[in-house]
Amino acid sequence: MPVDHKRINGPEISIPYQLFDKLNTKSLKTQFSEIVQPNGTRADGRTSTEHRKIFLKTGVVSQAKGSAYIELDQTKVIVSVFDPREIPNKTDYSSKGEIYCEFKFAPFSCHKRRLHQQDAEEQQFSAIMKQALESAVFRHEFPNFQVDIYAMVLHNDGAALSAAITAAGVALAHAGIPMYDLITSVTLAVQGNHLLVDPTLEEERLCQVPLFKEEENNHGIVVLSVLATHEQISQFYQSGYLSYACLSSGIEMLTNAAKDIVTLVKKCLVKHVIKSVRIVED
Amino acid sequence: MPQKIHIRLAAHRINPSIAVNRRVPKIFTPGQVITEQNEFMRGHGTYEEEGFLKSSVAGVKEQVNNLISIRPLKSRYNGEVGDVVVGRVTEVQQKRWKVDTNSRLDSVLLLSSVNLPGGELRRRSAEDEHMMRQYLQEGDLISAEVQSVYSDGSLSLHTRSLKYGKLSQGILVKVFPSLIKRSKTHFHNFYVGASIILGNNGFIWIYPTVSNAEDNAGGFVQNLEQVVSRPERETIGRLRNCILALIQSKMMLYDTSILYAFEESQKYSVAELLIPEAMVDVAILTQDRLSMLENS
Amino acid sequence: MALCEAEKTFVLHGVEENFRVDGREREDYRPIELETNIVSHAFGSARLRLANTDVLVAVKIEVDVPYPERPKEGKLEFFVDCSANATPDFEGRGGEDLAIEISNSLSAAYKSPEVFDLTKLCILKGHKCWKIFVDILLLECGGNLYDAVSIAVKAALWDTRIPLVKSVTVDGNNVDMEVSDELHDCQKLDVTAAPIMVTVCKIGEQCIVDPNVAEELCSVGAVVIAVSKDKFSTVLQIGSGSLHPQTLLECLQMGEKVAQRLSEALTETLSEINPNKNQDVGFLK
Numbered sequence: 001m002p003v004d005h006k007r008i009n010g011p012e013i014s015i016p017y018q019l020f021d022k023l024n025t026k027s028l029k030t031q032f033s034e035i036v037q038p039n040g041t042r043a044d045g046r047t048s049t050e051h052r053k054i055f056l057k058t059g060v061v062s063q064a065k066g067s068a069y070i071e072l073d074q075t076k077v078i079v080s081v082f083d084p085r086e087i088p089n090k091t092d093y094s095s096k097g098e099i100y101c102e103f104k105f106a107p108f109s110c111h112k113r114r115l116h117q118q119d120a121e122e123q124q125f126s127a128i129m130k131q132a133l134e135s136a137v138f139r140h141e142f143p144n145f146q147v148d149i150y151a152m153v154l155h156n157d158g159a160a161l162s163a164a165i166t167a168a169g170v171a172l173a174h175a176g177i178p179m180y181d182l183i184t185s186v187t188l189a190v191q192g193n194h195l196l197v198d199p200t201l202e203e204e205r206l207c208q209v210p211l212f213k214e215e216e217n218n219h220g221i222v223v224l225s226v227l228a229t230h231e232q233i234s235q236f237y238q239s240g241y242l243s244y245a246c247l248s249s250g251i252e253m254l255t256n257a258a259k260d261i262v263t264l265v266k267k268c269l270v271k272h273v274i275k276s277v278r279i280v281e282d
Numbered sequence: 283m284p285q286k287i288h289i290r291l292a293a294h295r296i297n298p299s300i301a302v303n304r305r306v307p308k309i310f311t312p313g314q315v316i317t318e319q320n321e322f323m324r325g326h327g328t329y330e331e332e333g334f335l336k337s338s339v340a341g342v343k344e345q346v347n348n349l350i351s352i353r354p355l356k357s358r359y360n361g362e363v364g365d366v367v368v369g370r371v372t373e374v375q376q377k378r379w380k381v382d383t384n385s386r387l388d389s390v391l392l393l394s395s396v397n398l399p400g401g402e403l404r405r406r407s408a409e410d411e412h413m414m415r416q417y418l419q420e421g422d423l424i425s426a427e428v429q430s431v432y433s434d435g436s437l438s439l440h441t442r443s444l445k446y447g448k449l450s451q452g453i454l455v456k457v458f459p460s461l462i463k464r465s466k467t468h469f470h471n472f473y474v475g476a477s478i479i480l481g482n483n484g485f486i487w488i489y490p491t492v493s494n495a496e497d498n499a500g501g502f503v504q505n506l507e508q509v510v511s512r513p514e515r516e517t518i519g520r521l522r523n524c525i526l527a528l529i530q531s532k533m534m535l536y537d538t539s540i541l542y543a544f545e546e547s548q549k550y551s552v553a554e555l556l557i558p559e560a561m562v563d564v565a566i567l568t569q570d571r572l573s574m575l576e577n578s
Numbered sequence: 579m580a581l582c583e584a585e586k587t588f589v590l591h592g593v594e595e596n597f598r599v600d601g602r603e604r605e606d607y608r609p610i611e612l613e614t615n616i617v618s619h620a621f622g623s624a625r626l627r628l629a630n631t632d633v634l635v636a637v638k639i640e641v642d643v644p645y646p647e648r649p650k651e652g653k654l655e656f657f658v659d660c661s662a663n664a665t666p667d668f669e670g671r672g673g674e675d676l677a678i679e680i681s682n683s684l685s686a687a688y689k690s691p692e693v694f695d696l697t698k699l700c701i702l703k704g705h706k707c708w709k710i711f712v713d714i715l716l717l718e719c720g721g722n723l724y725d726a727v728s729i730a731v732k733a734a735l736w737d738t739r740i741p742l743v744k745s746v747t748v749d750g751n752n753v754d755m756e757v758s759d760e761l762h763d764c765q766k767l768d769v770t771a772a773p774i775m776v777t778v779c780k781i782g783e784q785c786i787v788d789p790n791v792a793e794e795l796c797s798v799g800a801v802v803i804a805v806s807k808d809k810f811s812t813v814l815q816i817g818s819g820s821l822h823p824q825t826l827l828e829c830l831q832m833g834e835k836v837a838q839r840l841s842e843a844l845t846e847t848l849s850e851i852n853p854n855k856n857q858d859v860g861f862l863k
Contacts, residue, residue: 015646015647019646019647120678120681120682120685123678123682124678124679124682124686127675127678127679127682128814131815131816131817131818134818135799135818135819135820136820139818208689208690209690209691210690210691210692217692218809219690219692220690227820230820231822231823232820232821232822233815233820233821233822233823233826234820235815235820236801236813236814236815236821236826237813237814237815238810238812238813238814239686239687239689239690239811239812240689240690240811240812241690241692241693241806241809241810241811242809242810243808243809243810244809244810244830244831244834247810247813247830248827248830251823251826251827252823255823284603284604284605284606284839285602285603285606285607286839286843287607287610287839287840287842287843288607288609288610288843289609289610289611289612289729289840289843289844289846289847290609290610290611290612290847291611291612291613291847291850291851292611292612292613292625292859293613293858293859295611295859370580370582419582420580421580421581421582422582423582423584423585449582449584450584451584451585451587451588452584452585452588453585453588453599454585505584506583506584506587509591510588510591510592512595512597515591515592515595515597516597516601518599519597519598519599519600519601520601522599522600523600523601551601552597552600552601553600553601553602553603553606555601556600556601556602556608556609557609558609
């Protein structure tokens with residue numbers, strides 16, 4: 001990877017101190033059983049299908065055309081949308097507008113310090129975000145133009161990508177960009193027979209590797225974005241190792257969870273409109 | 283039932299070339315001396331240096347009286363007036379369309395060289411200019427004839443005949459232009475239920491035969507509602523795969539060779555014709571029948 | 579390349595009729611050609627040709643230090659290079675987005691320990707491990723890149739031979755290792771669970787596999803499904819369209835079925851490879 005010479009970078013190899021923590025001596029299986037009870041109750045008292053409390057606000061970046069801030073308990077993401085502008089460095093005419101997404105973890109958002117340059121994971125998340133939003137926007141209404149969307153994760157406590165996509169949907173609506181539908185996204189973490197909606201960072205980490213033997217070696221992360229009124233899945237991403245049965249029940253669970261968020265998104269947008277009307281009246 | 287998936291080793295690859303007992307012409311390479319005398323005239327693909335006539339491309343010698351030229355083995359299409367071509371519209375400009383015809387430069391189809399709907403001898407009005415994209419837009423396929431060749435080698439096309447115009451449903455196959463045999467007509471209606479336009483530029487258009495010829499030709503209408511029936515579709519697919527089999531073995535394409543290949547391919551299903559062995563088999567059988575025809 | 583509406587209609591009706599333009603059914607594949615051990619400087623390599631798609635994969639192995647958070651594991655990295663040989667569009671940074679997308683999907687597909695066991699690559703816990711570089715070169719693009727790349731990668735990893743480590747000695751901070759100098763003293767990688775990707779393309783109301791370039795242009799969206807044994811290791815949506823949940827499930831089922839068939843065909847072909855017989859073809863046609 002090319003090195004960023006314009007900034008002072010930290011040492012090339014540094015190790016987060018948590019690795020030397022006592023906790024790490026415990027096996028992953030014990031760690032998992034500590035945070036998820038056999039009946040599915042999780043460390044923060046949620047059931048396995050329960051989403052975290054969401055806080056959503058529009059208009060947090062005054063300079064941007066549209067912006068949104070989302071909190072899923074500890075996970076905090078800020079998204080801004082800028083005016084359509086002509087596609088840079090493009091010679092031929094494109095009949096549909098482009099969406100440019102940049103997903104970025106703030107350097108201080110994770111356990112390990114992130115660099116300023118986008119790494120492979122962030123690039124992939126940007127591509128997924130673009131995929132999710134493309135089918136929601138009236139792209140034919142702004143041919144040869146590009147809409148820039150920047151998502152910055154201030155604190156990552158799991159499901160950061162989903163939070164960014166939901167917030168980006170709200171920010172696009174706030175920016176007044178024509179859309180077919182509101183877009184909401186939910187993450188699912190799978191470990192054995194446990195399907196955990198909206199996982200925390202700890203849960204996500206423990207779902208990367210199989211902890212149970214043989215028949216129960218399902219594990220993985222699923223991210224799904226839904227256009228609720230059209231009943232369409234605009235983006236789907238899965239990694240890990242999952243059986244068809246597990247994946248299909250996961251999809252159903254996520255679709256329902258995503259539909260539940262729509263009410264909140266609507267409320268948030270309505271609130272914004274009422275507020276702006278009041279300002280005008282005053 | 284879906285077919286078996288074929289993954290073959292490169293070592294088991296079969297040689298698609300068909301041995302023909304013909305004399306292989308001498309092939310000149312760039313820089314090679316063609317002749318030492320200088321009474322010859324310099325044609326395409328040659329240059330003069332230190333009194334020698336040398337080749338500038340890899341190809342075979344062609345001599346007309348004392349004009350020597352080297353025809354490259356593989357080249358883009360060099361248009362000649364009267365050629366039938368199939369092309370794809372790439373750009374709509376003022377009073378003309380740019381058409382990709384596999385030649386070095388894009389060809390031009392002037393608004394004045396097309397038959398517009400509603401009478402042949404109609405004045406072209408300003409409205410027609412605005413309507414140009416409705417007649418032909420980017421991506422549309424047309425059949426046309428070469429009207430003239432500009433000094434830079436680009437072609438000017440015309441569609442002033444009922445047989446030319448916008449193409450409707452069908453398949454485009456691209457082959458080397460040198461594999462298309464020149465003949466009196468490049469439009470063929472095969473008895474098997476499909477028609478074919480062998481463009482001199484190497485673009486071949488295969489389409490279902492239209493029963494009422496006046497319906498389709500020369501117009502700017504595409505029938506998107508019409509569903510091509512299964513038998514017709516099979517014929518078209520078979521013709522496509524046969525043509526690909528013939529060009530894999532570098533055989534000339536004309537109505538007889540295509541029709542023979544079509545008949546010889548009957549023992550295979552259309553999808554089986556994608557397998558290299560079947561393709562070579564069809565090519566060999568076709569070659570045999572053609573040489574029988576020649577000898578008889 | 580662009581297609582006109584009539585051509586698209588022809589392709590669309592063909593897919594509905596279960597008779598595609600080249601006579602294939604919806605679940606049919608075009609014939610594939612494969613050659614392994616084609617690059618002599620690499621530890622393992624494969625070249626795959628699927629119609630006009632041409633992929634060359636070479637595996638290089640180096641000794642590295644394991645990640646501190648995973649001391650018992652080796653490393654596996656994928657790099658895709660879209661050569662400008664394939665299409666002039668890839669010139670400069672043109673192919674970068676596609677390259678990143680393919681390499682990311684491969685690393686996601688190979689991430690789970692059930693799919694590819696990285697602990698086998700460990701030489702000395704916390705100090706030395708093998709790092710596998712999988713370099714993928716796209717020589718020609720004729721549609722269906724993901725499928726071609728994943729099969730070629732699996733074949734190249736199958737072909738890979740890791741040198742045998744005879745002894746490892748630790749002397750303070752210095753780690754010394756001795757590698758067997760016998761050419762044939764090497765171990766092979768276990769690739770039975772290595773994933774195969776199938777791109778399921780939605781055209782009209784139906785789904786097809788192995789689309790050619792024209793069919794790719796007609797499609798509104800596709801799902802890339804990586805299948806390892808009987809489970810899904812990665813699923814991602816590409817293209818700009820959206821899908822109904824039911825369609826997604828159908829795509830998943832179809833992808834799994836086709837991946838099984840592909841994997842069987844690949845195993846069969848790989849078993850035909852006989853190292854004692856000279857089967858080299860190389861790049862000559």
